[in-house]
Amino acid sequence: MERDKNFILGVYDDEDVLLDAISKVRGNGVKIHEVYSPFPVHGIDDVLGYKRSKLPIAAFLFGMLGTTLALTMQFYMMKIDWPMIIGGKDHAAFPDFIPVTFELTVLLAAFGMVGVFMIASNLKPWGQPRIFDVRITDDKHVMAIDLAVNSSLGEGKLSDVLKSSGASEVNFKSFE
Template structure:
């Protein structure tokens, strides 16, 4: 049995890489992931990547922030230390709006940062997981799981026909920057 874990097709042009994805999918070869140095329009739909659920998390963090500050202000100004300022009622909602808005934005920003780091495993101080270091610079990489796709020679030939500049057989999952 081969020790190859991933077959990497390196491309120097995004259009050629998109053609390579089409060719691989036409031959029923499952693609593990695609690494690019820049965003490419339409690649998510082509690979069948689902839409992100981070928007739902943002909404929940915003609701949490708004609820927390509204509750704090209500408790302090109505129950803990009610003050009669200019004859206004204790529970004057328009007075709460600026602080509630600011805390909603604050909780959403911090919550989304932590959620993004958690979801992508990009915690500060952790080395990024990259299949090929050139994918962060000038190459477009298609990674194919070698364990599920058995004929390695066929995959190599398809990638070369599709315009791959280089085809590599990785024995490790990720490379490090060290």
């Protein structure tokens, strides 16, 4: 982590004010570091200009991996490695393999996607988050703006932009 990284924070009470504020602040040419909320705010990724998450693709690929592994495993075990006649059926009784294939597809898709989510979002039990304001997980939305990145605008100007956009408070925060 860089030292002496200073942030100016706009604190918002309401999600609709926040959504308008994000557009206004970005319209003023300010680069927003990140917005923190106590709950998922719908439409926030659009106003922040975030791209759609690629997690569904990860889920699909892991699901396909699950399907492939499950079918390969069952055909290998039942047809190639130790063929047995069960109820006079074909060794490779394909319809019988569908339930296990389905379950393993779901299992790998779910775990694979969640694993990617954890890694992408840096979520881990020993993770030490940078907490801009403890009220983020309670009732406030916080817009963090990196002063170094927006040095051309200056603290005073940024503070004015935040206040006029509807922020109930404007604070500063530094991390060691």
